[in-house]
Amino acid sequence: MGSDKNRLIVANYDEIARISPLDILSSGRYASSAFGYAGKLGRFLAREMELQPTDRLLDAGCNVGIYHDHLSPRVARMVGVDASAHAIERARTGHRRLANAEYRVADLTALKPEDFPQRFDKILCYSVVHFLGSLDEFESLLRSLVGLLREGRGMIFLGEVRETEMYERFQDDLKKSEGSRLRDLKFSLLKKIQKWLLRRGKLREGIAPTLFRRADIESLAARLGAKCERLEQAPWHPFYNTCVDYRLRF
Ligand SMILES: C[S@@+](CC[C@H](N)C(=O)[O-])C[C@H]1O[C@@H](n2cnc3c(N)ncnc32)[C@H](O)[C@@H]1O
Structure with missing residues (x-):
């Protein structure tokens, strides 16, 4: 596996998949009931990835595959990979009825x-x-993924990319909202969930996301010969103010 940070992250996801209630995470339906997030995301991805009935789709880092119910009926074959063995086990169990889906443990x-x-x-x-x-x-990672495209052509969709510029703006906005009751409520709820997970499992805390500058992403895409399209997050997305999506066409 890559960096120490990546190793820790995967260990955390493995642990979360192990300790979270099976009925919540493994069914692939959990977020359909939680504010319809999986459904919205699945439909958004099917549209923005321009999925076709003949497509072979790889979901690299799929975890339990919360949106797979919405993707698999739209493609010929769907392969989900993740380094977390527990998450993949849950994806397999939860999506047994998806006849064209396959799951594998793999380090990206x-x-x-x-x-x-x-x-x-x-x-x-x-x-x-x-x-x-x-x-x-x-x-x-991107170079390896390009190597998995049929004849080097197709699309790579990078979702929820944490952009430095957006993150900095978000931090500024957060500072401005200090003292707001809604903000305090949200953070105390998040802290409670984190504490609960830490108590139940062997999780490590405090792993900050790696941020990438827009210009670096665009020049990386250009080096790989991709046409790069940057998509703003929809307002229903929980992280719409901190991240964006990139659609790379090869
Ligand atoms: C936030 S989850 C996203 C899961 C899914 N794509 C989604 O949006 O619901 C991140 C996933 O990436 C996986 N991951 C992170 N680094 C990885 C690596 N090097 N190889 C394979 N999976 C990795 C983690 O195990 C975790 O399941």
């Missing part, structure tokens, strides 16, 4: 192209790259 920082002899038309990597250690690791 050490992908072997020979493990995927049938290449992909579309690759989704949602809410993952901020767990990498550096821009170099980001570049090497």
Whole structure:
């Protein structure tokens, strides 16, 4: 695996998948009931990734695959990979009824192209790259993913990329809202959830996301020969004010 930070993150996700109530995480339906988030995200991804019935789709860093109910019916084949064995086990159990879905444990920082002899038309990597250690690791992950595209052509969709510029603006806004009751309520709720998880499992706390500058992402895409489109997050997205999506066309 890549950096120490990435190792810690994956260990945390593995632990979360182990200790969280199975009925909440494994069904793939959990967020459909939690404010319809999985459904909204699934439909958004199907549209923005322009999914076609003939597509082979790879979800790189899928965790339990919360939006897979909405993606798999729209493609020919869907492969989900994640380094967390517990998350993959839950994805398999929760999505048994999805006949065209397959799940594998794999470390994205050490992908072997020979493990995927049938290449992909579309690759989704949602809410993952901020767990990498550096821009170099980001570049090497992207290069491996490009190697998994059919004849080097297709689309890579990077979701929830934490952009430095947006994050800084968000921190400024947060400072301005200090003392607001809504803000305090939100943070105390988040702290309670974190404490509960820490108490129940072997989680490590305090792992900050890696932020990437817009210009660095755009020049990385250009180096790889991709047409790069930056998509603002929809207002229903929980992190709409701190991150964006990138659609890379090859
Ligand atoms: C925030 S979750 C996102 C899951 C899913 N894409 C979603 O949006 O619901 C991040 C996932 O990335 C996985 N991950 C992080 N680094 C990884 C790596 N090097 N190899 C494979 N999976 C990784 C974690 O195990 C975790 O399941």
